[in-house]
Amino acid sequence: MWYGTGMKNVTIEDIARVAGVSKSTVSRVLNHTAVVAPEKRKAVIEATERLGFSPNVVARSLASGRSMTVGVLTQLIGSPFYDAISQGVIAGLGYSDYSPIFADGQWQETKQIDAIGALVGRRVDGMVLIGGGVPSDEISRQCSGLPTVIVARNLPSDRHHCIYMDNVSGGYLATRYLLQQGHRQIAIIRGLEHHPDAVDRFAGYQQAFNEAGLTPDPRLIVDGDFSAESGIRAVNELLSRDLAFTAIFAANDLSAFGARLALDQRGMQVPRDVSLIGFDDQLESAYVTPPLTTVRQPAREMGRQASEAILNLIEGGEFSTQAVQGELIIRQSVAPPLR
C-alpha cells in the first residue's frame, strides 16, 4: 500500500479566504485570544467545519514556542509498579491539551541521559522522570529552565520536585505489623542491593526492630532483585541454611509471589507455617491464595499527581516535593506464629 500526501492540508489561510477574514482573525477565534465580531466568528467556525480544518500543532508550536507535550522518561523493565506510574501519567494528562511523549531509559544511566536529551530536543514543555538514576546535577543541567517532576525517587536537593514513596515508613509498617502479630524471627528478602527503595525498606525493617528493643537475626537477611524468581531463590536459600523463621517480608509483591511458591513446593503453608508480607499491592495481590497482606504504593495515583504537578508548574505554579505514605493492606497472608 502506498501513502500519498492525500489532498493538500487545509490551513488557516484557506479558512481565512473562505470566511472572508484575515489569518489573524482566524487564529483569534480558534484560540479565544481576542474578541471578534460575532458574524466573522461564525463565518470562521463554519468554514472550519466545512473544510474539516484541524490546526497544525507543529506550526503552532514553532510559532508559540510551546510544544504542548510533556516528556516522560520511563524505565522499561515491565515492573508493575513503574508501569502503573506511566499509566497514571497518561491518564492524568488525558484531559489537558498536553500529550505525553515517552522515552525509555532502561535503567541505564547513559540511555537515560540520551533519552532526556531527545525529549529536550523535542522542546517538551515539561518533563516527568520516573525512577532512574541520572545524577541530580545532570538533571539540573539538561532540564534547566524546564518544569520537571521526578516520580518514585527522592533527590535531596531542593532544586528538584519529587513525588516519592516513603519507603522507610513503608518497611517500618510492614515489619511492625509482623512484630505485633508476635513474630520475632522475621526474614527479609531485600530488593536490588543498592536500589534506594530496597535500602529504605530495609531501614524501616531495622527501625521497627529497634523500636521494639529487638535485634533482627542477620542470617535472616537475604538479597533479591525484586523479581519473582529471586523470591524463590531467597526462600530456598533460607531453607537450606536450616534457620528458623516464622515470617517473611518481601521486597515487593512479585518476590512475595515467588516466595509463596517456593514455600508451597516445600510443603509449607502460608500463613499457617510462615507469614508473608509484600510491598506494592499490585492488582493481582488481592486475588492470590491467600490474598497477600502488603504495603500499598499508590503507583497510578502517583503518576496522576505527577501530571497534575507538571501541568501546574508549566502554568507557572508552585510545587514542593511530596512524600506519599504507604498503607498497610491487611489480608490473609499473615497470622500469629504457631507456638
Next chain:
Amino acid sequence: MWYGTGMKNVTIEDIARVAGVSKSTVSRVLNHTAVVAPEKRKAVIEATERLGFSPNVVARSLASGRSMTVGVLTQLIGSPFYDAISQGVIAGLGYSDYSPIFADGQWQETKQIDAIGALVGRRVDGMVLIGGGVPSDEISRQCSGLPTVIVARNLPSDRHHCIYMDNVSGGYLATRYLLQQGHRQIAIIRGLEHHPDAVDRFAGYQQAFNEAGLTPDPRLIVDGDFSAESGIRAVNELLSRDLAFTAIFAANDLSAFGARLALDQRGMQVPRDVSLIGFDDQLESAYVTPPLTTVRQPAREMGRQASEAILNLIEGGEFSTQAVQGELIIRQSVAPPLR
C-alpha cells in the same frame, strides 16, 4: 520556583556564523544530506559542540513535513495485556528516531475518535491503534494517507494492517488440552459479552468440543468481564447452581486468579478438585500456586512488532495483516479429573 527562558537557544544560524558557513551547509552536515568540504564539515561539528547545539525538532518537523513521532492510542484500563503491548511499542521505537506519543481512548468510542483526532493534529507520521472499537470506516477516514497499524484487533477489511491474536485457536488449544486430559464438564468463564476476543475464545471452546464429537453443557457457560472479581463471581455462581464440573477455562489469567481464590475459599483444591486454565500468561501466572496453565499471548512482542511494522510502513514498505498464534503453556493447574 520560576522558569525563565534561560539563555536564548542556539540555532543553526548561530552555528553558521561561528563556523563561517551558511545555514544550508550546517543543515547538510547535520543531516548527512550532501557532501560538504571536510574542513567546513569539521568547523560545523566543532561549533555544534562548543555551543551545545541541539536541533529544534519542531522547526525541523514543520519544514520537512515529518514530525518523527508515532501516535499510540491505548485503552487505559490497566489490563496487563494492553499495558504490555504499550510497553512493547515504546521499546520497539527505542532505537529509532521516532518517539511514541500517547493518547488514551478509555474504551469509549467518542474518546477514541477524539484521541485519534488529537494525534492526527499533531501530524504524527504513523499511528498505532491498540485495541479499541473505532469503526473501520472512521479509522480509514481519520487516518487516510497515514501509515496505521492496529494491534490486538482484527479488522476484516484489507484496507487495514492488523497484528492480532488468533483467539479462536487459542480458545481451541486450551479446551482441547482439557479434553485430552479427560475433562468433559468444562466450565467457561467468558469475557465481556460482546468483546471480540471473548467471543472468539468461546468459539474456540465450542470448536474443540465439536471436534471431539461432544457438546458443552450450556449451564456451564458463565459471563464475566476479564476482571479477577468476575472470576470470583463466576465460580460462586457455578457452585450455587450446584452443577458438576471438573475444569474451568477462564477468559484471562486475571479472572483465573479470581476463580482460583473462590475455589480455595470453598475448600476446593486446584488441580485436585478442579482444573483451571487461563489466557494471557501474564508475568505473575508462573508464580501463583499452583503455577497457572494458560495460553500465552505475546503481548509485549506484539507491541514490538507493531512498532517495527509502522517504521517499515513509514519508510514506504509493505505490511500485511498478521495473526499471531497463542501458545499453550503447561504448568500445574490442570490435572486429569478424579474418577
Next chain:
DNA sequence: TTGTAAGCGTTATCAC
C-alpha cells in the same frame, strides 16, 4: 475589532 507583516528554526529549491 481587524489586518499587515514579521518572526519561529528548519529544510528544500534554486542558481552559481
Next chain:
DNA sequence: GTGATAACGCTTACAA
C-alpha cells in the same frame, strides 16, 4: 560544493 531565499503554518506585535 555552497549560499541565497523561499517555503512550512501558525502566533503575535504593531498599526489602523
